[in-house]
Amino acid sequence: MTASTLGVTVVAGFLGAGKTTLVNHLLAHAGGRRLGVMVNDFGALNIDEALIDERRDDLITLSNGCVCCSLQGELSSAIESLLAQRAGRLDHLLIECSGVSDPARVVNVLGYPRIRARARLEGVITLVDAALDREALAPALRHLVASQVEHADLVLINKVDLVDEARVTALEDALLLPDSRHLRTTQAALPPDAVFLPRLSTQPAKRPRDGSDGAATSLEALGLRSLSWECEGAVATQPLRELLDGMPREILRFKGVVRLDDGRRLVLQRAAGRLTSQELDASGQGGSRLVFIGEQAPAPWAWLAHRLECLAS
Template identity: 35%
Template structure:
């Protein structure tokens, strides 16, 4: 009888394309499929792994490093081996690459894994319908990502016109040499595109919290330059609340080169529209900003301080840190209370 082979998918896509939202959707599949996840955060604070729903079956993370540049193939094998623990009963594995990873290199390394009991199942490429053409002008090399994609998920399709959507689909179909392009909103797809129905006794619909583990970052050997080499990651954390007014000003007048901001922000205003006792989740891609209230679960405690990762090209890290520090405040002003009304408009 042939050994059961667990499919391993690579989930790729540029910064802010919706990979984590897409992954959370897969984790709540109704097929009974138990998903193991490998997260490759870009930055010292593991924001992406926090934003993945805490009910993920089991997860390993590589923070501040780059899976596509791992020169020791055994590192990826070690991660996969952790997820193959029989007690976890994992049915599929998804590797969420950082938004600056080289998906072709990562896919090659996964496909050459020597781990018994797994098989490379292909690359799912997330594309931001709002930002793709602009990103393509800045980084024409990302057009090559489509060539190794088995499925292209064209996310945020509801935020562009039908004519622009048609143009995007033609562009992606041409650059991918025929890979299917699936327009979506909020990264939602039918999980049956990726997974077969699982058979567990008793059946397990939804997910079961299992251990959260961390892998230490390994030193990189020399490697050819990749897209992420052009980018800078700035991490900022403070237990002091921030002024909503000053924080919005920073978002409206973004530091030169800043593309992506993510994490949690604690404000001086804790009552009224948009306010919360605990820090709000914040995501910013280009000019698009989203706030959300944290969700607490037994395996996912609330974050109680401001923790942010900012990613950009040519970013002055010292200037960004200074501007964020300038947002710190002891008390709320009338401008802060007015700013919370604006934040409420961006609140999911």
């Protein structure tokens, strides 16, 4: 492997573990490094509009040399396209997996000869929500979380400020492998040098090398379904509050941006039963967009569809 190949770090973890928070943190503390970021939805990155030099359907170029690319379609094609267009202008590439994917798939793709000639895997970082209730997950989801940890070079037990020491320790005992390298973090505040300076994979990698794609990751196989909702106009505050207050527990995760009728724009996220919000620049473009994922039971989705109709009216 030559020094001219682009270093790649894969960011993995279950729904709501803090993957996008980590990516945002690394973008904000790039230290002059020109980062490429591949995500399933860069709308959640909350990029400061003042930093954007160019915006296209699937690519955002920032004034500090960083690039954010929407990871849609065939994974290998998306990686090859970014490498062909931008590799010479980037110092490092971050690939954020979806919350229901196994990093083994990305690791295998990075091993394709035509890709590894231009990119080298420097490590897999898996985030775990410290409040994760593994026992409440269906068996397929528990297996997915275990596989995400098993394939990691570094595990971040994130949001440790939200639970007590006993719960964090119990999670570590239940989930980590005996030789797992791990850190505890708040707001996914991993020191950037831990990613960019020494190479994570210089130590013996703990993840399996059997060439498998890891755990099942299709929504159907995991017993999940998803729903995307968009609204061009403003959203009334009271119907939104009723939706948030009554969200069924079967809806495991949602996130998105809403434009309220009082002029505010908010990023909303819910994971592990916790709702967080962040106010954005009200002058930003776009309406409201929310993505939900949860168990397949029909009743919660019927309730959600009704509430979303009220939200848009």
